Amino acid sequence: MELERVFHRIDETFDRTVAELTAFCAQPSISAQGIGMQEMAALVAARFRDLGADVLPHGFDSGYPVIFARLAGQSPRRLLFYNHYDVQPPDPLDQWRSPPFQPEVRDGFFYARGAADNKGSLVARLAALRAFREVTGGLPVSVGYVVEGEEEVGSPHLVAFVDAHRAALTGDGLIWEGASADQQGNPVLRLGNKGTLHVELRATGPSSDAHARFGGIFPNPIWKIVWALGLVRGPDGRVRLPGFYDSVVPPSPAEDALYDRLGADAGPLLGRYGLKASFPPRPAREMMVELYARPTCTLTGIGGGYQGPGGKTIVPSAAFAKLEFKLVPEQNPDTLLEALRAHLVAEGCDVEVQLLSRGYPSKTPLDHPFADLVRVTGERVYGRPFTIEPTSSGTGPRYAFTRWSSIPVVAVGGAHAGSMIHGPNENIQLEELRLHTKHVAALMQAMAGGVDASRT
Ligand SMILES: [Zn+2]
Incomplete structure (x- = not known):
């Protein structure tokens, strides 16, 4: 019942969430060019302080600070989040239909540099925390939130940051920055990176x-x-x-079964790049095994x-x-x-x-109970099955967290297959923003109950 009230609050305050995303995306934060970084870091820190978080901006001799925010919860369970506040340069500017740092909504899609990668998921998660606090006066689980400013330039300081805060970075699971929906529009749950x-x-x-x-x-x-x-x-x-x-190692039987579904993405993926076959030529399913495994x-x-x-x-x-x-x-x-x-x-x-x-690579086991809980709570909110990617075909700094602990790390939410991440006309679907907010709220609630996915 409590979760329904939180969902209701998320709907009722959705305009505020969109306004917040507008404010975040109107602030350029291009780490590669050093544009707007301190301003963006201050904006992120201020949002966490508004939520009553204990906020530690952790600076380095060079580069941009990590914002580390902590919020106490009502159960002993603890959920960590990772996002980044920097974005890619917006070039080529002449290919944008609206200016990259002047957010615009067209047909239910929100266009701006950083909307999908990854200010959208950051804002959605903040909205979930806010809705819980407004409805219940607190959070069902305690939260540790890491937002770095150097992801788009290879996270040169993240390992040092995590090493310096190991004791404070323990938790029952870590929700990673985001995962684009697949070519069929199904939400994706991603368990690792190369x-x-x-x-x-x-x-x-x-x-x-x-x-x-x-x-x-x-x-x-x-x-x-x-x-x-x-x-x-x-x-x-x-x-x-x-x-x-x-x-x-070849995919486990459980992983191998995922490729039947992932194979459906092979044709559209090649088509988007004007290709008719992979190199070397492989059948669709085999091509996806090659891509991920x-x-x-x-x-x-x-x-x-x-x-x-x-x-x-x-x-x-x-x-x-x-x-x-x-x-x-x-x-x-x-x-x-x-x-x-x-x-x-x-x-x-x-x-x-x-x-x-x-x-370094990082991988959370397919059968980890936390991954299952993220999937089950997500499928209820989205009303459709998640596509599971046993690992990303790309890389990322999850290793900063998983090199010293066995914390499960799962990426979900925030983008769709046409989000044009790193390209012109980057966008996020407003409905996705709303669903991801509810998914995060549902996950926190389920974790607090110690709900084991197999029993739900
Ligand atoms: Zn990126």
Whole structure:
């Protein structure tokens, strides 16, 4: 009954939630360019203080503060949340139908940079906390809320922040920033993310570009890069580093069953990028197993030599290639970096491998009771089944939390398949904002009762 009153309050104050999202999105907060960051951090901290939270802004020598807010609850259970207040740069500006930092609602969709990634889910969660406080005078569970300002630039300080506050960051579950609905519009529940290793291969030749007549006797850095790359991945798409696939475990039977459903997304996904088949060509279901459950090796950039029109006969002096691996939960970027260097040395390659960035995988078991509780409460609110992604095909800083504790981490809510995250005309559906708010309220209520999903 109490939850119904909270739901009613969420509906009744929905205009206020939209106004809050408008205020959040009208404030630019572009971490990569250092625009509006302190103002946004202050805005977020003020909203938590309005809710009566104990707010700790944690600054660093460089970069932007983490806002850490704590609210006491009526049961011993504790729920953690993670969001970020920074956004991607809005370019290209001429492709926006309305200015990126002047939010506009059209046909039930709210358009602004940051609406889906991820100020929408942050505002929805704040609205859930507020509705509970207004209806019951408190919260059913205690809450620890982390909002960082550097997610879009690789979260350089998050591990240090979490390490400094371990004792205060314990809980029964962590709700991660958000998960876009699938191509069919079903809400998604995502249980992990891949790791990453991004490196730059560098090679040198003569001290300056030289005439190509020396091509037979001078070392050529572009060839060095090409030979090295050929040793890393073959034309069949397989990575050639010894042992690369050794720790990759096939999906469990329960996970494997999820791919029947995820396979329905394969065609629309290819279509959105003007493609007819995957590389290498795979049936839909197999393509999705590859997307979620297997590691990748992607050439993200390459350069060297003459790039202008026509030809220029030179032996170039330098060349580079940028290579990114996305790693499944059983792989480790540190081990891979060593293996990559050792492989290239063993094969006689004369290239330097420089680390650009690394991130660690994280995964919550499919059968974790908290994941089940999030799903069951969500399905009641949304009135449709959730699509479960055993892991994200991308990366993220969950590892900052899961490296030292076994806290389950689940991403839900906040966006749809057409949300244009990181692109022009980023948007969120207002109805999704309302549903996610109710889902978070229902989850808090269920946790307080110690409700085990199997008994509900
Ligand atoms: Zn993002």
